[in-house]
Amino acid sequence: MNTLAAHPPAGQTQHILTPQSLAQLGLRFGIEYRIEGRSEGVAPVAQGRVHDVSLSTSLHLTLSDLQVERTYWSASRQTVPWFISVVLEGHINATVGNQCLAFAAGDGLCAHFTPQHSLTVYQPAQPRLRTVNLAVLATAPHDLPLAPKEALLHRWRLPEPLIAILRATIDQPPSACHQPLVWQGLALQLLGHGLPQSPLSPLEEHCANHRTETRLTPRDRGCLTRLHQRIADDPTQRYCLNDLARDVAMSPSSLRQKFRAYYGYSLFDHLRQSRLAQAYRDLERGYSVQQAAHACGYRHATNFATAFKRAFGIAPHEVFNRS
Template sequence: MHNHAERRSYRIGDFRALGEKFDIDYHFPSISQAAADADQTIIAEGGISEYALSSGFRFTFSRLSIRQPYKSVSLGHAPLLILLVLEGHVHLKIGALEKTLTSGSAVTMQLHPEYPLQATQMTQQPLITVTLAFDPKGADVGRASPPTLLRLLSQIHEPVHTWSLPDFLKTQLVKGYLPELPELQQSLLLEGLALQLTGLGIPENKTQTHVTDAVSQPQRERLELVRQKLEFAPQQNYSFSELARIAAMSPSSLRTKFRATYGLSPFDYLRRCRLDLARQYLNQGFSVQQTAHKVGYRHATNFATAFRHEFGISPKNSQ
């Protein structure tokens, strides 16, 4: 079930072994190629514990001192991934979206190989994190995932949802959630914690779904590929025929079924994604002109009009 943490040094070779196990690429920007090839440079010191549960949930508890900065690129797939930062900070990038997590903050996301998750860890101590991943394919044979959970996960339409960890839970996790208990009790505690974090971390569905019998499950899965493309790369230019090809539908069918599923037409959804991303860039200090171009608008005036219509204020006043 688990691998207990022991304080030790983690070298480049250890990170590469982790990468092979979890489909993650690691990059070490401050280390020469020769040193990287030798696999012996110490990157971090501390402990990492893994707990794979029979339900398909998997925990990774990590308490490290980062000696050399590194970047990880997660290439796998997971319908749910929750990252909690208890101490320190982590910078995340997925598609065009970027987030920095600090102590007490958490993020909920879904991983898709087309939009790998990039995480950057700078030199710091300590960095204490908890990662919860869920994949029903990882459940024990004959162990079905709760239907309510799978239904909730299918309705998440916010690719990177940040939230704050309640103080009582943060305190408990920092202390060390697992006492020295037999494996059965540990499993029960972790199953309960996984459901608690999932309940806290699933975002409110801002997009009202209107799924009808006219939209089959295979069609919903293809529509979700379209939605993710718009969400993670809103700065790109799209044609209706291109999106229809991804959905394996006619343009008119795509328009009807996308609206039936997500409550908006594809291009209304794209506009909202662009403007949500624009708010992030404006908050980071980019000018209105720079922001307009970064989110896919050719003309700043068109961007300003759309921004004002969406949020009720001009882009300049939102900075």
């Protein structure tokens, strides 16, 4: 099976992220990491490419192209006026305060967070996660709007031409002499498109006003974690909500509510995404698009292709052709 580590773009350094190396990064950038399952110091959490691009002193840009082998969470404990993250391939969930949103390929995230209301990003195990992350450390040098008084999480959709440029540019060697200049321009475009026009969009206001607090006991968390891993490990099984609820000694409605409260998305969103991730791995192993679609429960290849591209930002046949 092809992996990012096995087939890196020419001239780009590969990284293996372990619990130990993530902890060191966390100390440097004020981020706390939590890893699903056991956390041995040397077992890989992810592998691929992560590098910074030198911009002005008020902007910090990080490019990331990873195969995530173990689900993990990152919680930023600093105050940042504005933070932009763009998902080029893969999917994540982000939480700030009582706002929780899912982000797939082509989505942009704009956040303002503080140590009291940190930005927590859920990064599930997946074949490929490509992101562009831009932290604004000071607003004055670029005449940007001041950060709001309250923590904020805003989702926006990238224009297709900008997505294409970002996908092409992120694969260029970081040592190229023109790269900082190119990324300086792209960073300003991301800010222009990503900064919210108003404190909250209608959808986010609805989420903030209607999301209910759900109490989770240590037992609940343990049961949900095991169920989450069970589905991720064996997504092609035929699952029934009533059976799953009985397995964790919850009512079906309680399981739905607690799963969403803990992970930020529904139980069956997780099942669908896990099946698509399995299809990605099958395509890399040489399955045809039709075979991969049927294996993960899709009767029609066209519906599968639409869901696959929405999740990963790439068509199934492109994965098959490069395997």
